[in-house]
Amino acid sequence: MSAVRAIAGFGRTVTDLAVTEAFYRDGLGFARVAPPEPVPAAQAEAMGLAGPDATQLRMRLGEQVVTFLAVDPPGAPYPDNPVATDPYFQHLAIPVRDMAAAMARLGRLGPTPISRGGPQALPATSGGVTAYKFRDPDGHPLELIVFPDGPPAERWRNAPGLFLGIDHSAITVTDLDAALAFLTGPLGLTEAQRGLNQGPEQARLDGLDDPLVDVIALEPQAPAPHVELLHYRRPASRRPSRAPFGPDDRASTRFVFTVAEPARLARDLAAAGLAARAAADGSAAYAVGPDGHGFLFLRVD
Numbered sequence: 001m002s003a004v005r006a007i008a009g010f011g012r013t014v015t016d017l018a019v020t021e022a023f024y025r026d027g028l029g030f031a032r033v034a035p036p037e038p039v040p041a042a043q044a045e046a047m048g049l050a051g052p053d054a055t056q057l058r059m060r061l062g063e064q065v066v067t068f069l070a071v072d073p074p075g076a077p078y079p080d081n082p083v084a085t086d087p088y089f090q091h092l093a094i095p096v097r098d099m100a101a102a103m104a105r106l107g108r109l110g111p112t113p114i115s116r117g118g119p120q121a122l123p124a125t126s127g128g129v130t131a132y133k134f135r136d137p138d139g140h141p142l143e144l145i146v147f148p149d150g151p152p153a154e155r156w157r158n159a160p161g162l163f164l165g166i167d168h169s170a171i172t173v174t175d176l177d178a179a180l181a182f183l184t185g186p187l188g189l190t191e192a193q194r195g196l197n198q199g200p201e202q203a204r205l206d207g208l209d210d211p212l213v214d215v216i217a218l219e220p221q222a223p224a225p226h227v228e229l230l231h232y233r234r235p236a237s238r239r240p241s242r243a244p245f246g247p248d249d250r251a252s253t254r255f256v257f258t259v260a261e262p263a264r265l266a267r268d269l270a271a272a273g274l275a276a277r278a279a280a281d282g283s284a285a286y287a288v289g290p291d292g293h294g295f296l297f298l299r300v301d
Helices: 017-028 041-047 099-107 150-156 176-184 200-206 262-271
Strands: 004-013 053-061 064-072 090-095 130-135 141-146 168-172 190-198 212-219 226-234 253-259 276-278 284-288 294-299
Touching: 004 294, 017 053, 017 064, 017 099, 041 284, 041 294, 099 130, 099 141, 130 200, 176 190, 176 212, 176 226, 262 276, 262 284, 262 294
Parallel strands: 004 064, 090 141, 168 226, 253 294
Antiparallel strands: 004 253, 053 064, 090 168, 130 141, 190 212, 212 226, 276 284, 284 294
């Protein structure tokens, strides 16, 4: 089995690359890595984008890279009235040095809030972080977060700027056992931390009434950034258990993992009954997790 080495970045499908660039640059401190460019052929093949015209824009925040994808003709729009329990929910968590200053900069762009009543200070039983969730122009969720102490705070202590990087990406899952079997089995991630969050602060943070949510951190061989699972025991998801979105649809966000043998991993995942395919040259593969989340695998020596 070809286990994941590290999270190399993240991908998001968007409507307009110029609008996206302005939002992430002006509101969150991202910087362009390169001008918009065609998606590399092997990655387009693995993701099934051979037909549409696909253009990508890579942007960096600290050491982490997000690749924004625009497709013509476009796929499905982001669904109306999304909530945190939707199985296609996937946020990027951005640690910040000063929440008030970060909110002031972000607020000039008027993003759609998820959280109710601004940033929320969670109790120690829920990690003690201060966090705020909101959406980008396409509806993709994001989170600003301040770590009070411990290893997460130490990890970001020397990062420059106001917006420090991407600490993790959290996905909502409807079947926790299936998600853990996928991520810790064929992908080889390890469980680093587990909690059960609830209470009024969590409700305001998630924009939900009386949530009870398992929060599980999973790490690849390189521990940062990492994957976080959100499993809502309540309220139940109102959507189908499997998100019906592909890479060309605008609700799609992808983990980008490095592995030694993408083609071998795709074969193993397909043999386990998951949707997976590899590019002909073996340098890239794409798979769909149990709840429909996307995973792009790139070869690394």
